Amino acid sequence: MTDRVLVARIGAPHGVRGEVRLFVFTEDPAAILDYDPLTDATGRTRYRITALRAAKDHFVARFANVADRTAAEALTNVDLYVPREALPAPEDEDTFYHADLIGLAVEDEAGARIGTVTALHDFGAGDILEYAPALPGIRAKTLMVPFTRAAVPVVDVKAGRLVVAEAFVERRDPEPEAGEDKDG
Template sequence: MTARVCVARIGAAHGLRGEVRLWTFTEDPMSVTQYGPLSTKDGARQLEVTHARAAKDHLVATLTDVTTREEAERLNGVELYVARDKLPDTDEGEFYHADLIGLAAFDAAGAMIGTVAAVHNFGAGDIIEIARAHGPTLMLPFTDAVVPTVDIAGGRVVIEMPGEIDGDEPDSGSPGI
């Protein structure tokens, strides 16, 4: 199956004629209008953004075959995907999250740590999630210092485990609060 990338998520209905709020995950939000039909996560439905306009922090979009508010409401929360090969090439040091998922993760000495399970962004920067065969999943900052090597062609990333966070030592003489 061709790799697919989530490029948008449909939000609440907007107005009475089937428009939806659309949150895009692309550098240029309007680029979702240029990819042609987008598919749902399960691939069961194809929708094309036929018109879009910028709103405060999202787009207001018209989708193919969505003409009523009720139809638009049923799409709330649906993620839209495009085939990876329809996306533009990345610049040096840039990656699509989908290209990273499944890469083997090694430490600097070459020992296997696990596999890249996901890349998240909770608002303070990208976090790379490494699934290990034994032990808890690792959630690490996806920075050049922690992930100095990304070799997509070689199917691997190198992880430099961050040191402990500096902070005050607990005062063992004071009562717990």
């Protein structure tokens, strides 16, 4: 478990008056206003949102001490964090913070280690768990499985592990298709 949690990423400037696009990762995006101040990856630079409004697929935010487009451009791609203790406890046993899952051991149903969680994604059709495989014969740098109860029936954050159902475990690289070269 990490002591700081990523809650947003600053995007490109929006207009010329110092506003930026803001991509919020909290379950309730408006909750980003409850976390003051936010910090960057180093934990040393603090950011305070002074205005926030919804846009098509992001938010538009104004930060204190950012008065023009040049200052806003300097913030592009800055990740914003909050202390772990500032977040509410998960509501139930099926709710997890992504930060709590990153680094967990990935095991098969027999208990054999098959990898380590590297990321969680949501490409629009539900959460996807990405992990770095630890099995011989797998050349892929990472593998992905749906983050559903069917694919990942056990998540034990305290024990530092989760289980991927056998039907979703990749045991070796697939054979190349006819006419495909083995090296890619």
